[in-house]
Amino acid sequence: MADEITVLSPATVSNVVCGFDCLGFALGEPRDRMKLRKIDERTVRIVHLDEFGLPVEAERNVAGVALQAFIREAELPHGFEVEITKTIKPGSGIGSSAASACGAVVAANYLMGERFSRAQLVEIAMAGEMIASGSRHADNLAPCIYGGFTLVRSSEPVDVIELDFPDLYATVVHPQVEVKTSEARAMLPRAVPLKDAVKNWSNLGAFVAGLAKGDTDLLVRSMIDTIVEPTRKRLIPMFDEVKVACIEAGAIGGGISGSGPSMFMLSADEPTAVSLDAVIRTVYANTEFDIKTYVSGIDRRGVVPA
Amino acid sequence: MADEITVLSPATVSNVVCGFDCLGFALGEPRDRMKLRKIDERTVRIVHLDEFGLPVEAERNVAGVALQAFIREAELPHGFEVEITKTIKPGSGIGSSAASACGAVVAANYLMGERFSRAQLVEIAMAGEMIASGSRHADNLAPCIYGGFTLVRSSEPVDVIELDFPDLYATVVHPQVEVKTSEARAMLPRAVPLKDAVKNWSNLGAFVAGLAKGDTDLLVRSMIDTIVEPTRKRLIPMFDEVKVACIEAGAIGGGISGSGPSMFMLSADEPTAVSLDAVIRTVYANTEFDIKTYVSGIDRRGVVPA
Numbered sequence: 001m002a003d004e005i006t007v008l009s010p011a012t013v014s015n016v017v018c019g020f021d022c023l024g025f026a027l028g029e030p031r032d033r034m035k036l037r038k039i040d041e042r043t044v045r046i047v048h049l050d051e052f053g054l055p056v057e058a059e060r061n062v063a064g065v066a067l068q069a070f071i072r073e074a075e076l077p078h079g080f081e082v083e084i085t086k087t088i089k090p091g092s093g094i095g096s097s098a099a100s101a102c103g104a105v106v107a108a109n110y111l112m113g114e115r116f117s118r119a120q121l122v123e124i125a126m127a128g129e130m131i132a133s134g135s136r137h138a139d140n141l142a143p144c145i146y147g148g149f150t151l152v153r154s155s156e157p158v159d160v161i162e163l164d165f166p167d168l169y170a171t172v173v174h175p176q177v178e179v180k181t182s183e184a185r186a187m188l189p190r191a192v193p194l195k196d197a198v199k200n201w202s203n204l205g206a207f208v209a210g211l212a213k214g215d216t217d218l219l220v221r222s223m224i225d226t227i228v229e230p231t232r233k234r235l236i237p238m239f240d241e242v243k244v245a246c247i248e249a250g251a252i253g254g255g256i257s258g259s260g261p262s263m264f265m266l267s268a269d270e271p272t273a274v275s276l277d278a279v280i281r282t283v284y285a286n287t288e289f290d291i292k293t294y295v296s297g298i299d300r301r302g303v304v305p306a
Numbered sequence: 307m308a309d310e311i312t313v314l315s316p317a318t319v320s321n322v323v324c325g326f327d328c329l330g331f332a333l334g335e336p337r338d339r340m341k342l343r344k345i346d347e348r349t350v351r352i353v354h355l356d357e358f359g360l361p362v363e364a365e366r367n368v369a370g371v372a373l374q375a376f377i378r379e380a381e382l383p384h385g386f387e388v389e390i391t392k393t394i395k396p397g398s399g400i401g402s403s404a405a406s407a408c409g410a411v412v413a414a415n416y417l418m419g420e421r422f423s424r425a426q427l428v429e430i431a432m433a434g435e436m437i438a439s440g441s442r443h444a445d446n447l448a449p450c451i452y453g454g455f456t457l458v459r460s461s462e463p464v465d466v467i468e469l470d471f472p473d474l475y476a477t478v479v480h481p482q483v484e485v486k487t488s489e490a491r492a493m494l495p496r497a498v499p500l501k502d503a504v505k506n507w508s509n510l511g512a513f514v515a516g517l518a519k520g521d522t523d524l525l526v527r528s529m530i531d532t533i534v535e536p537t538r539k540r541l542i543p544m545f546d547e548v549k550v551a552c553i554e555a556g557a558i559g560g561g562i563s564g565s566g567p568s569m570f571m572l573s574a575d576e577p578t579a580v581s582l583d584a585v586i587r588t589v590y591a592n593t594e595f596d597i598k599t600y601v602s603g604i605d606r607r608g609v610v611p612a
Contacts, residue, residue, distance in 0.1 A: 022508040153512040153528060154505075161515050161524065191497040194533075199460075201507035202328040206459040208511045209467050212518035218467065222459060227500075 005110050006035040006306040009103030010147070010299045011088045012095035013170070013257045013264045014139035017225040018203035022152050024095075024143040027170055028296030032099045033085040033306060034063070036107035038078055044068055045081040052086055062097045063104040066128030070108045073124055074115060080108060089292075092174045093258035098140030101128030106145060106303035118145050118302075123158045133181060140258065147302035149211060166214035168252070168298050169273035173242065173280045174262040176290040179235045184259035187231045200227050216252060216268045223253030223266075236260045241283045249279045270297070311416050312341040312612040315409030316453070316605045317394045318401035319476065319570045320445035323531040323561045324509035328458050330401075330449040333476055334602030338405045339391040339612060340369070342413035344384055350374055351387040358392055368403045369410035372434030376414045379430055380421060386414060395598075398480045399564035404446030407434030412451060412609035424451050424608075429464045439487060446564065453608035455517060472520035474558070474604050475579035479548065479586045480568040482596040485541045490565035493537045506533050522558060522574045529559030529572075542566045547589045555585045576603070 008031040014024040039045065044058035044067045058064030067080050082104060088096040105125045109116050116124065122141045130136050142150040142160040149163040192200075203222040210218030233239040236256060246254060246265045250272045254265035265280075267273040273295050284291050314337040320330040345351065350364035350373045364370030373386050388410060394402040411431045415422050422430065428447045436442050448456040448466045455469040498506075509528040516524030539545040542562060552560060552571045556578045560571035571586075573579040579601050590597050 018507070019511065020507075021504040022511065151508065151511045151515065153508045159512075159527060161512050163515055164518065189500055191499050192503045193497050194495055197498045197503040197506070197533075198327040200503070201324070201326075201510045202457065202459045204507045205325065205328065205457045205510045205514045206465075206467050208514040209457060209469055209518065212470065212515065221465060227503075 002111060004035065004037045005107050006033065007103050007107045007110070007303050008033055008306050009099040009106070009303045010144060011294070012098055012140045012143040013172070014095065014143070015228065015256060015258055017223045017229070017253065017255045018200050018207055019151070020225065020228050021137070021139060023149070023204070024139045024152070025149045025170075026143040026147045026299035026302060027094065027172065027294065028299045029294050030087040032088050032103055034103040034107055035083040036104065036111060037081045038111055039081050041079050042071065042077060043079040044071070045079070047081065047083045049083055049085040050087070052090055054086070054090065060131070062128040062132045063100040065131050066101040066104045066125050067108060069124045069127035070105050074112055076112070082107075089174070091178060093179065093256070093260045093262035094172060094174070095140035095144060095258065097129055097132030098125070098144045101125040102141055102144040102303050104128070110305065119158045119160055121145050122160060126155070143302070145302045147300045148298060151208070163208060163211050165211040165298065166216075169267045169270050170294075170296060170298060171246070171251075171265045171267065171273045171276040171280065172257060172262055172294040174292045175237050175284070176292065177237060177261050179260045181259060184232055184235060187235075188228065192227055196226055200225070219252050219266070223255070225255055229255055232256055232260060236263060237289050238283050238287060239263065242280055245279050245283055246276050249276055251276055308417060310341065310343045311413050312339060313409050313413045313416070313609050314339055314612050315405040315412070315609045316450060317600070318404055318446045318449040319478070319563045320401065320449070321534065321562060321564055323529045323535070323559065324506050324513055325457070326531065326534050327443070327445060329455070329510070330445045330458070331455045331476075332449040332453045332605035332608060333400065333478065333600065334605045335600050336393040338394050338409055340409040340413055341389040342410065342417060343387045344417055345387050347385050348377065348383060349385040350377070351385070353387065353389045355389055355391040356393070358396055360392070360396065366437070368434040368438045369406040371437050372407040372410045372431050373414060375430045375433035376411050380418055382418070388413075395480070397484060399485065399562070399566045399568035400478060400480070401446035401450060401564065403435055403438030404431070404450045407431040408447055408450040408609050410434070416611065425464045425466055427451050428466060432461070449608070451608045453606045454604060457514070469514060469517050471517040471604065472522075475573045475576050476600075476602055476604060477552070477557075477571045477573065477579045477582040477586065478563060478568055478600040480598045481543050481590070482598065483543060483567050485566045487565060490538055490541060493541075494534065498533055502532055506531070525558050525572070529561070531561055535561055538562055538566060542569060543595050544589050544593060545569065548586055551585050551589055552582050555582055557582055
């Protein structure tokens, strides 16, 4: 067995419109690079090759905590050193912490002869996600590890459903503002009127059917979120303007990525996805907000060896 | 064009567990028989060949109101006489009024050269459903007209999604008790805690995916309703006992049909569905409750010429 491996770990979009807290997908770009090496000492050493200034103490680092959980679960007598080159900016809302946690545990699993299933790896990676977000949730971990569109039916126990889906393209914009997770969370309603909940699950059922059928029109009709978006969108500068302009320009639909500030738009073909990038840049052109954008297909592989 | 047609209109199950107010399917049995004949007078005449004592005045009869709506929408100069032989007992919770409304409008549509789409027929039939239930809803109308599993994403405007699904079998039990629609409706929560709503839409998304994939295990895991069933099941004698016994005997899952009092159970094969019939009879054997049961495949055709 090899003692060293380098993996690429994708950014992910969670809370996909009507799929709040369960539906996510993996992006082709951006991806973090992580090199993992077995070391004799039963510990986790972290080296950052990027400029994000994340903690190097294992117990304060998402990848570190995930690797500690892996060592514990696998009852390993040794440890790991990990060199991390993040390109997914922490706090961007496209699964930066999930990419760290998943990259670490999938890499460790490769080195250990793939002893854990993907569902088990999600479970182990949740320890890392926990220190980043303060809650055990698998919405970003699942698409990061499985690739594609995933539905987390349950996180205790982990039940991840890989959805069938047609080729789709994502345009992501990350306005360079900070969204405090605590603030985004405080905006969630505690309860939802039954009729709004019914609308939402009708739309999610329709969206899942639309993915399975490859029915783009159905995706257009069902990409509606009346539960979370109406309040949380206030945290995202130019949200409505971006959405309206992108849909006019041919997007299937889109919304908040995770709890923001990133937004995503889905397109049926790559030229449209590329054109949305320009549309979005135009929206922000006369504002004070800096943005970063990404255009890619939906990743179907999850964390892979580099 | 023919002046007369006889159609068979299937019973339907709505509120399929996690698909409250949107998910339904059509049963192979029981089915109503309706013979429709063009008459010169621009009116609707109703003849009952069954013992249910339903109204014969068109404006008080579900099929009558649906036909009046059809005549209006199609701007017909003539009317219809309809002979109805119901076998689906009114108030049973398996779409008796939907079968009347759908049978009537689909038959009329055949006689008029199929001028309306199925979605339009659902829209027209809603007038009939309205007088039976007091609300415009398409949950039973959609599977009755389309056959199979349907998801009503929206009823205004009507947006029916035909779901892909594997061969499945239904065992239905109708305990001979009366459930007042008003009472069943009063039991519905006005609002749902967000985390319960999330669980429900995760399960519905998973159920739709399970149908599309033909993944029976996934159907088993996702047939959970923590929103409506916990309260409404009190209206149905022996609900828990039936459910537990059927699942032990190999059912995929099941729940309340419509707003009761019927219950349904799904099975992956016909012998299991038949065996559940005996299981259910045993549950009620030492009780005061009379029951009627039906075993059939899921109907894939909806209303058809006899």
